[in-house]
Amino acid sequence: MEKITNFFNTFLLLELVKGMALTGRHFFARKITVQFPEEKTPQSFRFRGLHAQRRYANGEERCIGCKLCEAVCPALAIHIEVAERADGTRRTTRYDIDLLKCIFCGFCEESCPVDAIVETRILEYHGEKRGDLYYTKPMLLALGDKHEAQIAKDRAADAKYR
Amino acid sequence: MAIIEIDGKRVEIENGRTVIEAAHLAGIYIPHFCYHKKLSIAANCRMCLVQVEKMPKPVPACATPVADGMKVFTSSEMAVKAQMGVMEFLLINHPLDCPVCDQGGECELQDQAVGYGASASRYQEEKRMVVHKDIGPLVCAEEMSRCINCTRCVRFGQEIAGMMELGQAFRGEHAEIMAFVDGTVNSELSGNMIDLCPVGALTSKPFRYTARNWELSRRKSVSPHDGLGSSLAVQVKNNRVLRVLPVENEAINECWLSDKDRFSYEGLNSGERLTMPMIRQEGKWNEVAWPVALEYVANALSQVANCAGAGEVGALATPHSTLEELYLLQKLMRGLGSHNIDFRLRQSDFSADGKQAGVPWLGMPVAEINTRDRLLIVGSFLRKDHPLLAQRIRQAVKKGAQASIVHSADDDLLMKVANKAIVAPDALTNVLAQILKALAQEKQVAVDASVQGITVGSAAAAIANSLAGGERVAVLLGNFAQQHPQAAQLQLLAQQIAALCGGSFGFLGEAANSVGGYLANALPGANGMNAAAMLAAPRKAYVLLNAEPELDCANSQQALSAMNAADLVVVLSAYKHHALDYANVLLPIAPFSETSGTFISTEGRVQSFKGAVKPLGEARPAWKVMRVLGNLLDFAGFDYDSSEAVRDEALAGMDVSAQLNNTLNRTEQTTAPHSAPSPQPPVLAVFQRVAEVPIYSTDAVVRRAVALQKTRDAAAPRVMLRSEELKKIGVSPGDQVKVSQGENSVQMAVAADDNLPNGVARVAAGHAATAGLGAMFGILTVERA
Numbered sequence: 001m002e003k004i005t006n007f008f009n010t011f012l013l014l015e016l017v018k019g020m021a022l023t024g025r026h027f028f029a030r031k032i033t034v035q036f037p038e039e040k041t042p043q044s045f046r047f048r049g050l051h052a053q054r055r056y057a058n059g060e061e062r063c064i065g066c067k068l069c070e071a072v073c074p075a076l077a078i079h080i081e082v083a084e085r086a087d088g089t090r091r092t093t094r095y096d097i098d099l100l101k102c103i104f105c106g107f108c109e110e111s112c113p114v115d116a117i118v119e120t121r122i123l124e125y126h127g128e129k130r131g132d133l134y135y136t137k138p139m140l141l142a143l144g145d146k147h148e149a150q151i152a153k154d155r156a157a158d159a160k161y162r
Numbered sequence: 163m164a165i166i167e168i169d170g171k172r173v174e175i176e177n178g179r180t181v182i183e184a185a186h187l188a189g190i191y192i193p194h195f196c197y198h199k200k201l202s203i204a205a206n207c208r209m210c211l212v213q214v215e216k217m218p219k220p221v222p223a224c225a226t227p228v229a230d231g232m233k234v235f236t237s238s239e240m241a242v243k244a245q246m247g248v249m250e251f252l253l254i255n256h257p258l259d260c261p262v263c264d265q266g267g268e269c270e271l272q273d274q275a276v277g278y279g280a281s282a283s284r285y286q287e288e289k290r291m292v293v294h295k296d297i298g299p300l301v302c303a304e305e306m307s308r309c310i311n312c313t314r315c316v317r318f319g320q321e322i323a324g325m326m327e328l329g330q331a332f333r334g335e336h337a338e339i340m341a342f343v344d345g346t347v348n349s350e351l352s353g354n355m356i357d358l359c360p361v362g363a364l365t366s367k368p369f370r371y372t373a374r375n376w377e378l379s380r381r382k383s384v385s386p387h388d389g390l391g392s393s394l395a396v397q398v399k400n401n402r403v404l405r406v407l408p409v410e411n412e413a414i415n416e417c418w419l420s421d422k423d424r425f426s427y428e429g430l431n432s433g434e435r436l437t438m439p440m441i442r443q444e445g446k447w448n449e450v451a452w453p454v455a456l457e458y459v460a461n462a463l464s465q466v467a468n469c470a471g472a473g474e475v476g477a478l479a480t481p482h483s484t485l486e487e488l489y490l491l492q493k494l495m496r497g498l499g500s501h502n503i504d505f506r507l508r509q510s511d512f513s514a515d516g517k518q519a520g521v522p523w524l525g526m527p528v529a530e531i532n533t534r535d536r537l538l539i540v541g542s543f544l545r546k547d548h549p550l551l552a553q554r555i556r557q558a559v560k561k562g563a564q565a566s567i568v569h570s571a572d573d574d575l576l577m578k579v580a581n582k583a584i585v586a587p588d589a590l591t592n593v594l595a596q597i598l599k600a601l602a603q604e605k606q607v608a609v610d611a612s613v614q615g616i617t618v619g620s621a622a623a624a625i626a627n628s629l630a631g632g633e634r635v636a637v638l639l640g641n642f643a644q645q646h647p648q649a650a651q652l653q654l655l656a657q658q659i660a661a662l663c664g665g666s667f668g669f670l671g672e673a674a675n676s677v678g679g680y681l682a683n684a685l686p687g688a689n690g691m692n693a694a695a696m697l698a699a700p701r702k703a704y705v706l707l708n709a710e711p712e713l714d715c716a717n718s719q720q721a722l723s724a725m726n727a728a729d730l731v732v733v734l735s736a737y738k739h740h741a742l743d744y745a746n747v748l749l750p751i752a753p754f755s756e757t758s759g760t761f762i763s764t765e766g767r768v769q770s771f772k773g774a775v776k777p778l779g780e781a782r783p784a785w786k787v788m789r790v791l792g793n794l795l796d797f798a799g800f801d802y803d804s805s806e807a808v809r810d811e812a813l814a815g816m817d818v819s820a821q822l823n824n825t826l827n828r829t830e831q832t833t834a835p836h837s838a839p840s841p842q843p844p845v846l847a848v849f850q851r852v853a854e855v856p857i858y859s860t861d862a863v864v865r866r867a868v869a870l871q872k873t874r875d876a877a878a879p880r881v882m883l884r885s886e887e888l889k890k891i892g893v894s895p896g897d898q899v900k901v902s903q904g905e906n907s908v909q910m911a912v913a914a915d916d917n918l919p920n921g922v923a924r925v926a927a928g929h930a931a932t933a934g935l936g937a938m939f940g941i942l943t944v945e946r947a
Contacts (some may be wrong), residue, residue, distance in 0.1 A: 066261030067374050084371045088304070090262045113261045 062116035069108035077101035197224035265362030324576025389671025391763030437779025472499030481673035484759025501690025520823025525668020536632025542640020572917035596622035635665025671764025678762035757783035849923035879926035
């Protein structure tokens with residue numbers, strides 16, 4: 001009996017038809033390939049890309065140098081130095097993130113009590129020489145200033161889940 | 163004894179103790195804020211509520227005495243509910259600003275809120291706001307809203323420091339901790355309030371915002387300042403000492419630390435640190451490499467020793483140097499053939515040398531001070547010279563001991579002083595002789611021949627009476643008595659007094675290694691010159707170890723002129739200091755935090771410690787520097803691998819405790835008549851100098867501690883005179899006067915102090931402002947500037 005089935009399967013090229021059917025299905029299915037960089041994949045508002053530091057609306061930097069992000073960072077990518085500013089507030093004098101060490105886990109963002117350090121949707125960045133991916137406080141603040149509208153929108157979208 | 167049961171565990175504890183103590187004995191933790199084992203019970207935080215069987219309501223464990231058969235539940239439903247409720251109340255007015263709070267990470271409130279609090283707050287209303295205060299340069303009270311009113315700081319001030327500088331004002335919701343009107347906290351123990359504060363209300367000002375506690379590594383060390391040798395935890399980040407905390411050690415510092423020990427670390431990071439060896443060539447200072455500097459020193463020293471004789475080389479070290487450093491320094495000097503070495507730089511009477519039976523020490527373990535019932539303290543600025551020993555004596559006095567004082571200044575010791583005899587420095591021996599005579603009469607023993615002719619005054623009689631009534635007597639000689647020109651006589655009299663009462667007799671060691679210096683044999687011996695002789699008869703070459711002669715020596719001007727006249731001055735110092743004017747070579751050495759070493763405390767405790775951080779710049783541990791110098795000079799026995807090897811050689815076969823002996827053998831010289839001083843010549847404006855070394859000027863590290871130098875205790879010294887004597891000179895407090903001692907004079911402000919004896923001018927030593935004067939004891943003239 002088995003011999004007969006095998007004979008007909010081989011004779012009628014059933015396997016080939018099955019394979020071609022799969023090919024055909026994909027041939028006519030909707031394409032999901034994204035033509036990067038002309039096209040981009042959609043991103044979640046929780047996307048964890050390049051870091052940025054935010055300011056309040058009055059221009060005051062949010063970061064108060066509590067060092068929780070530094071403490072929680074599993075890759076030891078954050079380095080902070082803190083001092084008392086002339087007005088008596090606690091501020092960072094240095095806030096560096098080594099993006100080569102960073103694993104983009106988002107713990108820094110999660111631990112921040114004032115939403116100062118955030119991970120933006122930016123994923124296209126590069127460094128040309130050693131040290132280019134060592135981001136300092138002015139660089140992070142500049143990023144924050146540039147993308148504040150998007151960052152604020154994303155935080156608002158995420159707020160109800162926090 | 164009561165047997166109680168806590169959470170099912172049986173605990174046996176003496177009657178009268180509290181439930182919280184029993185729980186800690188059983189290893190059960192009860193949350194608490196206001197309770198502290200060294201302070202009185204306040205029971206005002208209510209955090210330690212526990213359930214006790216047959217009691218209708220939860221009770222505070224810290225204020226509930228144990229009773230036999232008691233059953234306590236610390237985590238029953240009732241107890242947990244009570245703790246939750248208390249925590250919610252405590253957090254109602256707490257700002258929850260942990261991210262900016264310096265206490266964050268080491269905060270009792272934070273920890274206990276996690277352990278015993280709810281996960282979210284139900285409180286929506288406005289929080290209380292307390293205005294911040296400025297209470298001085300050491301303790302920061304900038305965020306008093308964080309205060310939970312446990313009153314630990316208040317009780318510390320009242321009970322331990324002896325003065326209430328913080329208090330709780332107003333009532334109910336308006337209650338707040340504050341200093342007196344425009345008052346600051348000036349206690350020499352104020353830093354302990356920072357440790358005591360369970361929240362971030364009182365924090366350290368010098369440490370403010372510098373680091374989080376989880377970033378700091380903690381290294382054990384020993385205090386390099388006073389003779390007590392407190393146990394320190396030096397906290398380090400990035401090879402920098404950022405904070406110093408006490409390590410609990412019941413035998414030495416309990417859980418306290420004096421401000422000097424706590425805040426002096428700022429001096430370790432001072433900009434004045436010497437980081438490269440320097441040689442002066444043709445009047446200019448050049449930084450050189452170590453081999454060059456060491457070669458230079460070895461050549462120069464051997465040249466002086468060979469050409470002018472080894473006796474022309476002298477070495478002066480401070481007693482703040484480690485045992486290893488002192489031992490190698492004396493070995494180096496003896497290798498050169500010179501016996502001129504001394505570490506007792508502020509001493510002026512060396513007549514006891516060679517007659518001491520052993521090494522002068524405290525005469526008893528530190529912890530025993532609390533158990534004494536009669537204390538006679540001779541010549542000591544007790545609170546400022548020995549803050550924590552003073553605290554122990556304060557506790558003894560509280561328990562009923564009688565403390566008597568014989569001194570030349572009447573500072574407030576913040577304790578009840580039973581009797582005091584405040585006399586001019588030259589009358590100190592006479593007063594002790596009076597006490598000795600009165601005591602002999604009281605005890606009905608033969609009066610010593612040397613004090614036969616003395617007339618006993620009422621103060622001395624009262625002191626003798628107090629001493630005679632004691633069972634455990636201690637006679638203690640302070641720094642002032644040790645620096646006194648008749649120190650040996652004072653010692654002999656004190657020894658006789660102690661012997662008559664069957665008590666112990668001892669010295670309050672001036673510096674961390676006052677005992678160690680003797681054991682290291684950093685002494686001239688019979689063939690050498692002591693510190694005073696070396697400076698009185700200037701040598702051609704000096705080696706200075708940690709010493710700043712114009713500040714550390716008994717006679718600052720004499721020391722300075724000896725340095726200026728010398729052909730060669732080799733300075734081993736952690737700092738660039740005045741030596742730039744007269745030295746030829748500066749060798750950067752490591753302070754206590756950067757070297758391993760040993761201090762032997764005033765109770766004879768040998769405490770070795772390791773370096774907490776790497777030496778700054780090119781600085782090197784002094785023992786290594788001297789080892790290489792020994793090698794360069796081809797001396798035998800300078801091949802040490804470690805400071806431990808040096809220590810073991812220095813203390814080889816030595817039983818330290820057997821070496822400690824305060825007995826002074828009697829000789830003709832030491833039993834000179836103790837006649838009453840002749841009445842003051844009726845010359846106007848001539849005074850005997852009473853010189854203390856201000857608490858924050860005692861050694862090189864403290865002098866450079868920025869925050870300590872801003873305290874009231876570090877204010878520029880003034881001449882203190884009795885007010886009638888001020889009138890006689892025709893000046894009023896605050897005026898500038900010219901103070902002269904011999905041909906030296908300085909200008910400074912004058913102030914009135916009516917507690918001084920007649921004919922005495924109190925002018926601090928060890929301070930740049932008075933370095934222009936001469937000896938710490940002597941005659942001063944004060945006149946209108």
